Amino acid sequence: MSTLMAYMSNMLADWTWVDTITNAVKQVLIPILTLVAFAGIVYAIVVGVKFAKAEDKSERDEAKQKLITVIVGIVVTAVLIALFFWLADSLEAPNGWLYKILNPYTSSE
Numbered sequence: 001m002s003t004l005m006a007y008m009s010n011m012l013a014d015w016t017w018v019d020t021i022t023n024a025v026k027q028v029l030i031p032i033l034t035l036v037a038f039a040g041i042v043y044a045i046v047v048g049v050k051f052a053k054a055e056d057k058s059e060r061d062e063a064k065q066k067l068i069t070v071i072v073g074i075v076v077t078a079v080l081i082a083l084f085f086w087l088a089d090s091l092e093a094p095n096g097w098l099y100k101i102l103n104p105y106t107s108s109e
Helices: 002-013 016-053 057-091 097-102
Strands: none
Touching: 016 057
């Protein structure tokens, strides 16, 4: 048990593993999210065109609902991306505010 506690203590003292994980996730996440954003924008344009070309009320209402759903999805995704990058930056040692809270006895000065 003491070996495990010593290992955990060393792991928390050395936060390079957190930087490694956040950098790896950022490297993978940015291209994927770029593709997802592009696909969402293209889909929003297609739904907008369907909305504009709809001849009867039921088609227009269906396209309007899809357009609202797409816009809400894009906004929620953008907020989650911003939250992830904000949290990832706050974890980076030794200047992240969350790093400083979780490691009060370390100093970056």
